[in-house]
């Protein structure tokens with residue numbers, strides 16, 4: 312008889328679980344994410360480049376190997392910016408009926424600028440939330456039980 316499949320519980324991720332004896336008090340995922348700082352200590356940089364996470368925190372040594380926000384930041388930013396830009400473009404079109412080059416001159420820079428700025432902020436927040444909630448991909452637990 313095959314062992315029943317179950318997903319590993321968060322206690323299996325002890326490498327990123329906070330230790331109350333050595334870890335600093337928990338930080339706000341929103342504050343650390345928006346500032347691009349380490350979700351554990353709030354000091355070290357979270358990003359190595361513009362969007363790529365660093366390997367580990369320079370301050371407390373937290374391994375950022377758990378940080379995988381996937382397509383989450385892109386989805387949220389695309390949805391929010393898309394709704395905003397389309398709504399603004401419709402209002403401008405209905406109110407003034409400008410030529411198409413005016414739409415392109417208005418919305419393309421606003422679209423690119425806001426998406427690039429929000430993408431980094433959203434990625435930081437989602438990685439910090441991932442740390443705070445110990446979220447990770449599900450794994451098969453071979454213990455059978």
Ligand SMILES: [Zn+2]
Pocket residue numbers: 349350351352353354355368369370371372373
């Ligand atoms: Zn840190």
